[in-house]
Amino acid sequence: NYDVVIVDTGDSYSGTCSYKGGKYIKYTEEKPITMNPFVMNEKEFNIEKIEFLTNLIFMIWQGADATMSKEQKSILDNTLMSYYHQFFNRGRAWYEQVSDEELLLHLEKYNISREDILEDFEEELESNKTYYEILGVSFDAPTDEIKRKGRKLINFYHPDKNINNPDYNKEMFHRVYEAYETLTDEERRKEYNETKLAIITSQEVLKNPKTTEEWNEAFRFALIKRIKELDEKLEVSELSFNSFYEYCDRFLPIYLKNKKYNITEKEFNLRTFLFVLKDFYKGGRYGTTLNESADSTLFDEPFIVFEIDNVKDNPTLFPIVTLIIMDTFIQKMRLRNDRRKALIIEEAWKAIASKLMGGYIxxxxxxxxxxxGETIVVTQELNDIIGNAVVKDSIISNSDTFILLDQSKFKDNFGAIADILSLNQVEQNKIWTINNLNNKYGRSRFKEFYLKRGGRGEVYGNEVSLEQYLTYTTEKPEKSAVEHYAKAVGNYDLALERIVADLKKIAPLDNLVPLVNLYKKPIDEKVLKYYNHIKRKHKGENPIKIIQEKVAQINEELEEKHFDRKQLELEKEKTFENLVNSI
Structure with a gap:
């Protein structure tokens, strides 16, 4: 009743995964590990998810070790909030059911303030005025009255009369002049009345309010009008990195160029933001990584190993792939309510152990x-613990159990780690006994470890059978040998039984393993015969070393025969088998 997800670098768990019948997922360029972390329903939409996505996006943009400024965080948070609002509320007239204050709060996500709405409101009221309203005359005013009032306004708004006026609006002069020219010409006035005036008065436009009630109604109308315009321009039809990138391209120019709170390039450089993120957009180098959903069957798998050794040296992908695996685990954790869950992060945790990700951890x-569930972090380096604030503040302070292996090589500078793990002298003395007692005789493979829960711990021994050792070994030659047996036999348990039986014919394990890897299949009578022949012929010498030297010599000779690369590899693969058949 246990689900386990392991994030590893170095193929350490391939044998364990095969034995348990688990799912082994290895990152390759041809088949990358993908995830669409943007997909969620409205119930899953919360602050933690926004924090995760904000950090993920910033990490792509600036790298795992960069520090996010308050301005950058605020902008990314608001971008994500508005992105999901557009998706969850598409097709809904949600604005009709909320107050003006709630509408204003919503517009603040777009960096649009009350002052912006008021300014636009006043500009629109002005732009919606008829020529009659501009000149301050009635619809049936005689031409003489229009001329008199028009000349007065033209004179008032004339540029020559406003040379030292800092608030002068030249546009107003042109509008007055156009109104005057139109309404004082009988033909043009008639045409205006029949066409443009009819259009203006029939359109759904803001009317000049005269009472408080009318003003409030007109202001609400302006709010909703602006929201409708945004909804049309910023529509989101699906959730993915692709749609988020496209949304940023439309949303951020609006957000960053606000009249009152204009954001500088130094505070948020839109050009570099879109340029860097484009690598993860469709057609980009990593275009599938954040756009293709993870295999849905993973959520039902009890044992999964993600092997990401192929990206550990890629500073861009390593932390991102680690993060999306962790996000997959969180989804799995929420779905599998009836089972215990464990996330085990091997050396891959270093990819996200930055200040940026401390909150997420x-x-x-x-x-x-x-x-x-539980989270387990594995590390092999003392300095990983001592020198990383995230480890101390986010991992160690939230861990109830600590397991230490042999620490003898760190004895001279163990004080720092003892302080961090709250190990008093009594507990340290226990640790120094690990693998140092005379208790190994007559036992199977045996290693000791110190396990601490709460304030004290004890040293325990882990004794395993040869079959268990071969299942859990992380030594690559041993793992390869077991894999050759498993491939030939077709069953992991039977493969272990077979290799243990063969070990009685060719011992120790250090002799059997290289022979299997040279033969690329389980040893048979021909290999055994050849091995014993070399032992007799070179009595007192290391038979494996002699066999390896013979293979190397023949392979060198093959390289001098000018085979093409493919043919050369095929010939080399047959070298040991040819030696075996030569006896």
């Missing part, structure tokens, strides 16, 4: 506990 630890 803390969120992960706390959330996992709520869903009957």
């Amino acid at each position: 803390l969120y992960l630890y706390k959330t996992v506990r709520k869903f009957w």
Whole structure:
């Protein structure tokens, strides 16, 4: 009743995964690990998810070790909030059911303030005025009255009369002049009345309010009009990195160029933001990574290993792939309510152990506990713990159990780690006994470890059978040998039984393993015969070393025969088998 997800670098768990019948997922350029972290329903939309996506986007843009400024965080948060609002509320007239204040709060996500709406409101009221309203005359005013009032306004708004006026609006002069020219010409006035005036008065436009009630109604009309315009321009039909990128391209120019709160390039450089993120957009180098949903069957798999050794040296992909795997685990954790869950992060945790991701790691630890799960972090370097604030503040402070292996090589500078793990002298003395007692005779493979829960711990021994050792080994030659047996036999349990039986014919394990890897299949009577022949012929010498030297010598000779690369590899693969058949 346990689901386990392991994030590893180095193929350490391939044998364990095969034995358990788990799902082994290895990152390659041809088949990358993909995930669409943007997909969620309205119930899953929360602050933690926004934090995760904000950090993910910033990490792509600036890298895992960069520090996010308050301005950058605010902009990315608001971009995501508005992006999801557009998706969840598409096709809904939600604005009709909320107050003016709520509408204003919504517009603040777009960096649009009350002052912006008021300014646009006044500009639109002005632009919606008829020529009669501009000149301050009635619809049936005689031409003489229009001329008299028009000349007065032309004189008032004339540029020569406003040379030292800082608030002068030249546009107003042109509008007055156009109204005057139109309404004082009988033919043009008639045409205006029949066409443009009819259009203006029939359109759904703001009317000049005269009472408080009318003003409030007109202001609400302006709010909703602006929201409708945004909804039309910023429509989101699906959730993915692709649609988010396209949304940023439309939304951010609006947000960043606000009249009152104009954001500079230094505070948020839109050009570099879109340029860097384009790598993860369709057609880009990593175009599938954040756009293709993970295999849905993963959520039902009890044991999954994600092997990401192929991206560990890629500073862009390594932290992002690690993050999307962790996000997959969180989704799995929420779906599998009836099972315990464990996320085990091997050396891959270093990819996200930055100040930027400290909050997310803390969120992960706390959330996992709520869903009957646990997070396990594995490290082999003392400096990883001592020198990383994220490890101390987010991981160690939220861990109830610590397991230490042999620490003898760190004895001279163990004080720092003892302080961090709250290990007093009594507990340290226990640690120094690990693998140092005379208790190995007559036992199977045996390693000791220190396990601490709460304030004290004890040293325990882990004794395993040869079959268990071969299942859990991380030594690549041993793993390869077991894989050759498993491939030939077709069953992992039977493969282990077979290799243990063959070990009685060719011992120790250090001799059997290289022979299997040279033969690329289980040893048979021909290999055994050849091995014993070399032992007799070179008595007192290391038979494996002699066999390896013979193989190397023949392969060198093959390279001098000018085979093409493919043919050369085929010939080399047959070298050991040809030696075996030569006896």
